Amino acid sequence: MTNVFSLYSTLKDRISRREAQVSTVGLGYVGLPLALTVSESGFGVTGLDLNADRVAAINAGERVVSYFPETRVSDAVASGRFSASSDPAVLADADVILICVPTPLSDTREPDLAYVVRAGETIAKWLRPGHLVVLESTVWPGATATVLKPILEARGLRAGEDFFLAFSPEREDPGNANYTTQTIPKIVGADDHRSRDLVDLFYSQFVTKTVPVSSLATAEAVKLAENSFRTVNIALVNEMKVAMEAMGVDVWEVVKAAATKPFGYMPFYPGPGIGGDCIPVSPVYLSWRAKDVGSAMPIVDLARLNNDHAPDLLAGRVAIELGKAGAAVKGARVLILGIAYKKDVEDTRESPALAILNRLEEMGASCDYHDPYFPVMPVTRDHPGLAGRQSAPLTDEALAAYDAVLVATDHTNVDYAQVARSARLILDTRNVFDAKGLCPEQGAVVKI
Numbered sequence: 001m002t003n004v005f006s007l008y009s010t011l012k013d014r015i016s017r018r019e020a021q022v023s024t025v026g027l028g029y030v031g032l033p034l035a036l037t038v039s040e041s042g043f044g045v046t047g048l049d050l051n052a053d054r055v056a057a058i059n060a061g062e063r064v065v066s067y068f069p070e071t072r073v074s075d076a077v078a079s080g081r082f083s084a085s086s087d088p089a090v091l092a093d094a095d096v097i098l099i100c101v102p103t104p105l106s107d108t109r110e111p112d113l114a115y116v117v118r119a120g121e122t123i124a125k126w127l128r129p130g131h132l133v134v135l136e137s138t139v140w141p142g143a144t145a146t147v148l149k150p151i152l153e154a155r156g157l158r159a160g161e162d163f164f165l166a167f168s169p170e171r172e173d174p175g176n177a178n179y180t181t182q183t184i185p186k187i188v189g190a191d192d193h194r195s196r197d198l199v200d201l202f203y204s205q206f207v208t209k210t211v212p213v214s215s216l217a218t219a220e221a222v223k224l225a226e227n228s229f230r231t232v233n234i235a236l237v238n239e240m241k242v243a244m245e246a247m248g249v250d251v252w253e254v255v256k257a258a259a260t261k262p263f264g265y266m267p268f269y270p271g272p273g274i275g276g277d278c279i280p281v282s283p284v285y286l287s288w289r290a291k292d293v294g295s296a297m298p299i300v301d302l303a304r305l306n307n308d309h310a311p312d313l314l315a316g317r318v319a320i321e322l323g324k325a326g327a328a329v330k331g332a333r334v335l336i337l338g339i340a341y342k343k344d345v346e347d348t349r350e351s352p353a354l355a356i357l358n359r360l361e362e363m364g365a366s367c368d369y370h371d372p373y374f375p376v377m378p379v380t381r382d383h384p385g386l387a388g389r390q391s392a393p394l395t396d397e398a399l400a401a402y403d404a405v406l407v408a409t410d411h412t413n414v415d416y417a418q419v420a421r422s423a424r425l426i427l428d429t430r431n432v433f434d435a436k437g438l439c440p441e442q443g444a445v446v447k448i
């Protein structure tokens with residue numbers, strides 16, 4: 001019988017020589033860049049994804065993610081070290097399995113680990129002594145040990161004895177050109193020292209810095225702490241925006257000046273609300289778990305509430321500004337500029353822009369949108385009825401026909417000078433026009 005030390009030593013050697021075969025389960029925003037980074041560092045990688053269309057596109061060398069360098073996927077496929085598959089049997093050849101599946105909220109806005117459970121059940125069928133399994137999906141502290149581990153152990157293998165189990169949160173910032181998977185320090189945690197050593201060694205092969213922590217739950221909590229910090233600060237700056245406006249103070253100028261303090265302050269900027277896969281979700285996971293263990297996080301809950309209501313507040317503000325300009329919101333024509341949840345990404349998940357659009361239409365406005373990343377509105381979970389609409393052209397004539405242009409997302413590749421030239425009323429949630437020094441030629445810009 002093979003003992004744990006020999007399993008550990010064998011995998012350690014294979015990782016050090018980059019001979020270990022790696023599988024990522026999930027090839028989405030997180031799993032695909034990770035799989036490519038691992039393969040670019042010399043490991044053989046097979047990505048497993050249930051989405052057969054995505055698998056086919058990846059294997060055909062398509063770019064797949066808009067902010068990837070043009071040939072990143074095709075180069076990886078051509079190297080012979082990377083391929084994608086929908087067949088779980090590929091896990092049989094893996095030494096290291098990285099789980100990067102979604103962890104959304106349920107319909108009742110509670111943590112939904114169904115994808116992790118399903119991925120775990122699939123892996124359990126192929127699990128063999130000596131495997132290293134790493135969960136990267138965002139989960140609540142305790143989930144890897146109490147939800148995933150029992151599923152993996154169901155066929156008799158034991159974590160820390162027969163296979164190795166670790167958690168390493170994904171800290172990817174899609175669209176951020178300054179930080180890549182390689183340069184973002186990687187938190188690695190496990191409940192036994194061999195799993196911790198192996199996960200640390202593995203990520204050290206391709207990230208510049210690893211940060212080992214003492215347990216699975218600590219590593220899980222790090223991710224939630226980071227995102228909850230953002231949630232609270234975004235809610236705070238949006239609250240300041242409203243209060244300071246009433247005081248006749250421009251919060252953007254305040255944040256810019258405050259950010260010159262070299263210590264004790266970190267700038268957060270106002271906006272139409274929060275979106276994406278992480279910031280709206282992580283605080284729910286943290287707060288839910290706090291209640292589960294008899295504690296509470298009222299500050300996090302309040303920040304969430306503020307952020308959830310931000311699109312409604314913004315829609316109300318649009319109605320007021322339209323009224324000031326002599327147009328009723330009912331029947332007004334509004335162009336929403338940018339529907340992605342943040343600038344320069346092709347991602348509308350939880351985007352506040354869509355919530356604002358929906359709310360304005362409920363109030364009787366007629367809305368179009370323009371977004372260079374979305375010629376056609378995709379199907380979204382929260383606003384499926386908007387799918388199929390087409391991005392409106394940004395011509396002088398079209399712009400002049402709107403009662404208001406609402407800047408919801410400040411993509412770089414939009415001609416804001418043209419908007420300044422032709423729009424009648426610009427409602428700017430991102431301070432684009434002031435920051436660029438663009439003055440409207442015939443209308444007005446209002447920061448909201």
Ligand SMILES: NC(=O)c1ccc[n+]([C@@H]2O[C@H](COP(=O)([O-])OP(=O)(O)OC[C@H]3O[C@@H](n4cnc5c(N)ncnc54)[C@H](O)[C@@H]3O)[C@@H](O)[C@H]2O)c1
Nearest residue numbers: 026027028029030049050051100101102103119137138170
């Ligand atoms: N997107 C981000 O910026 C980001 C950043 C940090 C952390 N995260 C976290 O990373 C995790 C993954 O997020 P994402 O944005 O990559 O999600 P995603 O929706 O982009 O991709 C998930 C992929 O997993 C596939 N999948 C689902 N179940 C599967 C299964 N059982 N087997 C194989 N494939 C399966 C889906 O088809 C999809 O392609 C989540 O927990 C998320 O919270 C995301």
